[in-house]
Amino acid sequence: MTPLRFKTAFDAQPAIARKLFDFVPIQDAWPVNKIISEMMRAGIPRVDVKTAEGCMNKLKDAHLVKEPERGIFQRIVPRDREAPKLEICPPTPHAGATPGTGATPILGNSQDASATAPTVVLGDLAMTLRHMASLLNKIADTLDQSALEFEDRIEAVEKAAVALPRVERVPERVLAP
Numbered sequence: 001m002t003p004l005r006f007k008t009a010f011d012a013q014p015a016i017a018r019k020l021f022d023f024v025p026i027q028d029a030w031p032v033n034k035i036i037s038e039m040m041r042a043g044i045p046r047v048d049v050k051t052a053e054g055c056m057n058k059l060k061d062a063h064l065v066k067e068p069e070r071g072i073f074q075r076i077v078p079r080d081r082e083a084p085k086l087e088i089c090p091p092t093p094h095a096g097a098t099p100g101t102g103a104t105p106i107l108g109n110s111q112d113a114s115a116t117a118p119t120v121v122l123g124d125l126a127m128t129l130r131h132m133a134s135l136l137n138k139i140a141d142t143l144d145q146s147a148l149e150f151e152d153r154i155e156a157v158e159k160a161a162v163a164l165p166r167v168e169r170v171p172e173r174v175l176a177p
Contacts, residue, residue, distance in 0.1 A: 001063060006078035009062040017055035019044060021075070024056075024065050029074040032056055 001009075010018065023038045024030070030038075032052045040046055056073050059065045065073045 001076065001078050003078045003080060006064070009064055013058060013062065013064070014055065016047060016051065017058055020047070020052055020055050021059055021064060024059075024073055024075040026075045026077060029068050029072040031072050035073070 010021070013021070019039065020035060023035050023042070032049060035056075036047055036049065036052055053071075056065065056067075060067050060073070063076065065075055067073055
C-alpha cells in the first residue's frame with residue numbers, strides 16, 4: 001500500500017478507529033482487549049469492546065491492519081514503491097525523417113538517463129509529439145486532397161452516365177452469334 005492510499009484510507013476512518021489504530025502494534029499481533037488496555041494506560045478513556053472490535057474490522061476492511069488470527073490484529077506499514085524511471089535512448093532516425101535533420105530521442109533503457117533532468121526528458125517528448133503532429137497534419141491534408149479528387153471523378157462519371165442514351169431492350173440479332 002502506498003503512503004498516499006494509506007493516508008486516504010486512514011483519514012476516512014472515524015476518530016475512535018484512528019485512536020485505536022495508534023495503539024495497534026507493528027511487530028506483534030494483539031487481541032482487542034490488550035489494545036484497549038494500552039489505550040487506558042496512555043490516559044485515553046475506556047472504549048467498549050464491541051465498538052473497538054467494529055472499528056478494528058473497519059480498519060481491516062480498509063487494509064490498514066491485518067488479522068493473522070481471528071481476533072488478533074497487527075498494523076500494516078505503508079511502503080513506498082519505487083517509481084519507474086524514464087530513460088532516453090540515443091537518437092535514432094524516425095520513419096519519415098530525412099537523414100541529417102537530427103531525429104529526436106525516444107524513450108527506452110539507457111545508462112545516460114540518470115544524468116538527464118526530467119525537464120529535458122519532457123521537453124524532448126514535447127518536441128517529438130510536435131514533430132509527429134506536423135506529420136499527421138500533412139497526412140490529413142493529403143487525404144483531404146485525395147478525397148476531393150475522387151469526388152470530382154465520381155461526379156464526372158455520373159454526368160457521363162446521364163448523357164448516354166438508355167437502352168431499354170437489346171435487340172435479339174445483336175445477341176445472336
